[in-house]
Amino acid sequence: MxxxxxxxxxxxxxxxxxxxxxxxxxxxxxxxxxxxxxxxxxxxxxxxxxxxxxxxxxxxxxxxxxxxxxxxxxxxxxxxxxxxxxxxxxxxxxxxxxxxxxxxxxxxxxxxxxxxxxxxPYAVAPGRVRKGDGTPYRVFTPFRGAWREHGWRSPAGPADPESFVHLDPDPSDVDLDQIAAHGDAEDPLESPHEFREARVRESLEEFVDGDISAYVDERDRPDLDSTSHLSSALAFGLVHPRTVLALTGAVDHSAARTFESELSWREFHADTLWHEPQALRESLSTVVRDEDWATGPGADAAFVAWREGRTGFPLVDAGMRQLASTGWMHNRVRMVVASFLVKDLHLPWQRGADHFRRALLDYDHSQNQLNWQWVAGTGRDASPYFRVFNPDTQLSKFDPHRRYVQRWVPELDTPEYPAPIVDHKAERETALALNRRAKGREGR
Ligand SMILES: Cc1cc2nc3c(=O)[nH]c(=O)nc-3n(C[C@H](O)[C@H](O)[C@H](O)COP(=O)(O)OP(=O)(O)OC[C@H]3O[C@@H](n4cnc5c(N)ncnc54)[C@H](O)[C@@H]3O)c2cc1C
Structure with a gap:
């Protein structure tokens, strides 16, 4: 049978x-x-x-x-x-x-x-790594320690490409060429992401054998593009994290450990969503009262400027345009644009997360929602709400020669480039005041 x-x-x-x-x-x-x-x-x-x-x-x-x-x-x-x-x-x-x-x-x-x-889709299935008392980890670093200690199996080996049975054609069979053509026409990308399993494997091996040594120092630099670009392959299961970890595990370099640590964030977020499925839409903790988030035409116009990369903050605009053109954005820049939406524009993280869901090719429920919650300060072991990224300081630190922003915002140094849509210093103060108000109410 x-x-x-x-x-x-x-x-x-x-x-x-x-x-x-x-x-x-x-x-x-x-x-x-x-x-x-x-x-x-x-x-x-x-x-x-x-x-x-x-x-x-x-x-x-x-x-x-x-x-x-x-x-x-x-x-x-x-x-x-x-x-x-x-x-x-x-x-x-x-x-x-x-x-x-x-x-x-x-x-x-x-x-x-x-x-x-x-x-x-994980090296260690969500729900498996738990504290001694059986409850889930709420803090990343001890989770990572227990995750490493738990360990994972070796890769399972290849399937037999010859050992498949063909089903008879069916009226519900999908025309994949047509879907790809429609999708491309409706929502074009600068270039397709890798969709072949064998090519993903080759580029993973190239990354582990070569670029990974630069990962520690350069992974936060969007201008240097030193990360693996594995995320969409992981999201669709073109490669299993166990295979990735088997390759990095053979590398005796601190960069390989740093890279594995990033993969364990992926597992931590999946674990969090497994235990707290409501985190898909709901903040796990309150940082701003629901009624204090910005709404109305001004908020909508600010959202559109953010989405289209017209905020007048070069790093934010470059990131949003990279996302629109390529379906991918550098992690550091994802953090900066997300912080800007929540803490400079005072918009709820869910609005930004919904836009990322439409625009990212590596979109993944647990990774996107929990990373947004991390930046917004509402997640488990999140960045504290009072930590507000300054988009200009982030630019000078992580794109010191302005190569990344010039690549994505060609009109940057011309009169066509818009003035900043907000005053970062003032919005930072507003964000902190909104947070104090929420905390005051929680304390009552
Ligand atoms: C607001 C926001 C939304 C995000 N949405 C997604 C998403 O929908 N899908 C997604 O895969 N990643 C998401 N990330 C995490 C991260 O930005 C991407 O995984 C990373 O940029 C992908 O590029 P890379 O493969 O070159 O990363 P590398 O630096 O090469 O990392 C290797 C792998 O580690 C994992 N990883 C790295 N950073 C993180 C992280 N912060 N959280 C979880 N896993 C991580 C990813 O699987 C990644 O492919 C989001 C981050 C932020 C701040």
Whole structure:
């Protein structure tokens, strides 16, 4: 009897325990559900996903079926067509991922079939690393220590590209070329992100063998571009963090440890969202009273200036334009633009996070929402609210030759460049006053 692999955020052949389990006793069928939720994705992300799936399908000899349906309907339909009594999939930990896997499990069970889950998009599954008393870590540094101590398995090895069963064509089969073309037309990017698993692996190896030594000193410099650019590959599961950690673990250089520490932030945020699913929309702590966030036409105009990179603060504008053009933004700059939105424009972090969701290719529920909460000061172990980034000081420190801002804001030193839309010093004071007011109320 055939088994079925339900591909989710693990769109790769290598180091994929769910796929290996499906192939254990012979050829497996493979299904990806193009669900209604994907209609809400930005064109750029849909185009990227279509390319990733196209490439993965090629790797399966054309066997991967991509069907327009809810996950439950697509998986059940494929399981019936393949006569599969067992479906294998990686476990998800976000609220929507958990809901989806419950629905799939229930649909399969009602049909006399079974969903087996193995693996996750993390080196250590969320919820696994806990304090001695069984409660979750709230502070990053001890979490990282316990996470390292817990450790992770070695990479699981490659799947057999020859060992797939083709499903018969179905009216719900998706035309990936058409989706990619529509997405590109609607929401173009300067250039596509890497969508082939083998190329991601090559560039990861190049990074670990070469650039990683510069990571400690240069990772905060957007002008030097010394980071790995692995985030969208991790978000779509083109590579598993266990594979990354196996490569960095072999490097005896402090930069490799720093890099691993960044990966453990990814695991910390996923762990936080698993324990606190409401963090997707709600602040985990209050820094400004709900009624004190800026609203109305002035706030909306400021938001648009921020979104379009027209605030008159070069580092903020460069970051927002890099995001619009490439679907990626340097981490230091993400922090600066996020701080600016919350603490200079007094807009709630959720507005910024929603824009990032549309514009980023590496968008990931837990990473985006919890990083926004970190900058806003509302998250677990967040940057304190009173720490307000000064966008001009950040510019001189991290882009000292102004190469990054000149690259993204060509009109920078011309009369066309707008004057600052706010007075940073004054807004900083306002932000602190709003915070005092919120704290005063909390204390009552
Ligand atoms: C407001 C804001 C929103 C963000 N939204 C996302 C998002 O939606 N998706 C996303 O993957 N990252 C997000 N990040 C984290 C970080 O900016 C990106 O992971 C990083 O810039 C990606 O570039 P890189 O792969 O070259 O990073 P590298 O520096 O090479 O880091 C390697 C990997 O470590 C992880 N990592 C690095 N920094 C962080 C961090 N601060 N938090 C969590 N993981 C980290 C990522 O998986 C990254 O790919 C956000 C950060 C901020 C401040």
């Amino acid at each position: 055939t088994r079925l692999w339900w591909a989710r955020r693990d769109l790769r052949l290598d180091d994929n325990p769910a796929l290996l389990s499906a192939q254990e006793d012979g050829p497996a069928a493979a299904i990806f559900a193009w669900t209604p939720a994907l209609h809400f994705w930005s064109g750029r992300r849909r185009a990227h996903l279509a390319r990733v799936l196209w490439s993965l399908r090629e790797g399966t000899g054309g066997a991967l079926a991509v069907r327009r349906a809810s996950a439950a309907d697509a998986v059940l339909g494929a399981a019936r067509a393949a006569d599969a009594s067992v479906v294998w999939a990686a476990q998800e930990y976000t609220p929507s991922g958990v809901r989806e896997q419950h629905e799939v499990a229930a649909a399969l069970e009602a049909d006399g079939r079974e969903l087996q889950m193995i693996g996750s």
